[in-house]
Amino acid sequence: MVGDRRARPEDGLRWSRIADVHLSRIGDAAGVRTANYLNILAAVHQTQGEYAKARELYERALSILEKSLGPEHPDVATSLNNLAAVHRAQGDYAKARELHERALSIKEKSLGPEHPAVAASLNNLAIVHHAQGEYAKARELYERALSIWEKSLGPEHPRVAMNLNNLAGVHSAQGNYAKARELYERALSIREKSLGPEHPRLAYPLAGLAEVDLAEGRPKDAVPRAERAVALRDGGKAPPELLAEARFTLAQALWAAGRDRPRALDLARKARDAYRKAGKGNEKELAEVEAWLAEREAAK
Incomplete structure (x- = not known):
């Protein structure tokens, strides 16, 4: 998808508005063409973490494609697959x-x-x-x-x-x-x-490596990887829960390395708030962050 695939959400939103105009003109009767526009819109909403809206649009696109092309196309x-990803x-x-x-x-x-x-x-x-x-x-x-x-x-x-x-x-x-x-x-x-080196998708292996560093007792190695992952995902470049994941990894690394613990707590709180806002599907991650924070805030 234009904009979203290149990790430029602002471009994706611009193209989604263009798609909205086309949809208002052509309606569902245009079949596959309409479904393609719906998928563009849905993917933008998905990237922004607006899953209910994305699901609605993906379901509409799926219905059109099944009628236009048959259920086995x-x-x-x-x-x-698009709809499954939202679920x-x-x-x-x-x-x-x-x-x-x-x-x-x-x-x-x-x-x-x-x-x-x-x-x-x-x-x-x-x-x-x-x-x-x-x-x-x-x-x-x-x-x-x-x-x-x-x-x-x-x-x-x-x-x-x-x-x-x-x-x-x-x-x-x-x-x-x-x-x-x-x-x-x-x-x-x-x-x-x-x-x-600046693409947001590099954050996935960077965050993974930071987590491995932490698991192996190497928090000082984890810090720069996690810092880079956060920077690559910040500013609307990734869904909020992915930024939360990177922030919590960085929080753990900073704390374990004995560096800037006030910032570590702030990062963890931001991760907690993002998981709370994201709602269903993030219960496990939210519980982990809350437990980590509770333990450290109680010891202050």
């Missing part, structure tokens, strides 16, 4: 899994099991299993997606970097920090080469 599968962000993992599984089935039938689009659905489904703590299944799906993308797109493609980052997260969650570090570093290298 690859474009329908893409629309299903996932809101913590409705059962619905997200259902939609991702339907999308995967459509793509495997229409495109073949080794198509890059199939890898995208495998990756998306893995994210749901990952979020639910089903690490073995998530790892299996991530690795299958990685194999397809490396063969079809090459080992230095940005999609490979995305998958490596996700796979690293599973290894980190399982305590396999050496492997997680290796994968995060490879993901960071690919993204720096393909996107440049």
Whole structure:
């Protein structure tokens, strides 16, 4: 999507307003064209953390595509994945899994099991299993997606970097920090080469590496990585909960390193407030931040 894909939300909002004008003129009768405009609007709202509005627009786009193209068309599968991502962000993992599984089935039938689009659905489904703590299944799906993308797109493609980052997260969650570090570093290298050093998507592997540093008792190494992740996500460049994640990682790193603890508390409070505002789907993260803050504020 224009603007959003390039991490320029202000451009995305401008294009969404243009899309709104077109929608008012052509209505739903334009079929696929209307669905494309709806998807643009939905993606902008999704980037801003406005999930209820994004879901409404994605559902409307999906309905139009199913009527225009049939329920088994690859474009329908893409629309299903979009809608699933919103359900996932809101913590409705059962619905997200259902939609991702339907999308995967459509793509495997229409495109073949080794198509890059199939890898995208495998990756998306893995994210749901990952979020639910089903690490073995998530790892299996991530690795299958990685194999397809490396063969079809090459080992230095940005999609490979995305998958490596996700796979690293599973290894980190399982305590396999050496492997997680290796994968995060490879993901960071690919993204720096393909996107440049200032792209917000570099924040994913940077935040992951900072978390590994913390887990291994190296908070001084974690601080600069977390600082960079926060800077890359700040200023509306990422959904609020992703900025909150980076801020809390930085808060933990600063505190553990014995540096600027008042700032660490302030960062954690900002993360807490963002998670509270984001609502459903962030309960686990909110509880973690609140517990961390309560322990340190009580000791003051």
